Amino acid sequence: MNYKTLDSSTTYLVTGAAGFIGYFLSRRLLEQGCRVIGVDNLNNYYDINLKYARLEQLEPYEKFSFIKGDISDKEMLMNVFKEYKPNVVVNLAAQAGVRYSIENPDVYIQSNIIGFYNILEACRNYPVDHLVYASSSSVYGANKKVPFEETDFVDNPVSLYASTKKSNELMAYTYSHLYKIPATGLRFFTVYGPMGRPDMAYFGFVDKYFAGEPIKIFNNGDLDNDQYRDFTYIDDIIEGVERLLGNPPVGDVHHKIFNIGNSSPVKLMVFIKTLENALSKALGRKVQFEKIFEPIKPGDVPATYASTELLQKAVGFKPETSIEEGLQKFANWYVEFYKVK
Template identity: 85%
Template sequence: MNYKTLDPSKTYLITGAAGFIGYYLSRKLLEQGCQVIGIDNVNDYYDVNLKHTRLGNLEPYEKFSFIKGDISDKDLVMKTFEEYKPNIVVNLAAQAGVRYSIENPDVYIQSNIIGFYNILEACRYHPVDHLVYASSSSVYGANKKVPFEETDFVDNPVSLYASTKKSNELMAHTYSHLYKIPATGLRFFTVYGPMGRPDMAYFGFANKYFAGEPIKIFNNGDFENDLYRDFTYIDDIVEGIDRLLSNPPEGDVQHKVFNIGNNSPEKLMVFIETLEKALSKALGKEVQFEKVFEPIKPGDVPATYASTDQLQKAVGFKPETSIEEGLQKFADWYVDYYNLKD
């Protein structure tokens, strides 16, 4: 397997460093002795305390510098590139969430389109070894063919969030072609784990349970045709990114897209039962969610399922953390973080 390992002498710029994936990636790079510059606007889309906790964990590292700012501010982005001269840029700053994009479309255009355009412009005028950016499994829309492969047709997004991520791939391809920027897009599949995003279902289910409220399940109570999700544990996501960083696309087209998913979709109800078991173990008493079944929401897709063959071929890696192991780590962290042990 011929792929280059991480180079600690390089400077890494990570946007969205206070975010879920941004935090774990920053920490992994810092642990390997890399210089990391983090940018984040620390917005209040979800609990800001969690973002501050993540940043607090990164601050002790001598080689970590943090800039509080928004990538939709072009001057800030340009100044950051001029001052720090990053070799490798990982753009993880984005307005996340499919359902939120229906209520608040403006922030998606600001962050995901204008923000990403500013990053591309900065890479154009301050050349980098590699630009890695977050795309999403949502670009596959309601594709019926599974598993989803990178070569599949992705011109039918069913949410504005998905449209912005597909736009990112097109923009990166164009900039790569015009200005020879080596760029890699990563289609993440339902990322979960400790210190994750509270707007994600598994985190929300735990919150509801401890607030004494029922959880809402958007599958019409149809267990035969339940929603399937390719749940991917955070460590697997970060390992995949880590391996790709020093391996930019080569050849005529210096733009590539990879799926990073678990390659084994789970029924949503199985995932929920596994979370109940994990929380029961973490608390030392039985946990059962009260469940309310509702129709599937606009913009949601029935199944996500990643083919990971391309990633394996490129860097010899395939995510393999089971939901039992991953959810137990989340449950243990959650009970500890919110001090829920009797």
């Protein structure tokens, strides 16, 4: 499989650099001697201390520059492009979360639509070798056909968050078509791992356990028709992104989309049991969550399941970290980071 590896003379602009995926990607690039310009607005959507902890680990790298700014601020973004002239842009800045998009729609339009438009405009005015941007498995909506393939019909998003991500794909397609910007959209499937996002279920379950509170499970307690998710470990996501960075679309098609998922979905209750076991090991004592079952939430989908054939064909990579291994690494990190022994 011929894919181009990273070039240390390349300047990468990573937006959302203090975020979960942004931090791990920036670190991987810096470890390989690349120049990384990180942009993040450090908003308080979740525990800001976690964002600072991630940034702290990036600061010792000589080739790392950090700019506190919001991609919805067009002037700031244009200045960054003008000053640093990035060769490759990775847009991971976005307002995340399906349920939060129902409570606070404004911030999704601001960040995910206006912010992404500004990124595209900057790439048009200061041409780049490759624009890679985060889409999401949520664009598949309540599709029944599994596994989800990149060619599937995705015009029925069931949350505003999913709508903004689908819009990003359409906007990127248009800009790459009109201005020959090589662009790659990545549909991430439920990313998890150490230093992850506290708004994600696995993280929230552990928080609740240590707070002595029950966890809420939105599947009506219907274990026969349980939801399932394609959980993808952070290292697998980074490996997939890294391989794609130096391999922009070539030829007449300037825009491509890839799923990055584990391609082996896990039922929610199995996931919870695995998390209990991982936490038990990390603490050296038996852990059992107290559970409350509730109806499925608006905007949630019953299943996510990625076909990763296109990714494999393009860069010879298929995520393979098992849920047991991934959750164990998360549990070990959590116990150490929050000192909960």
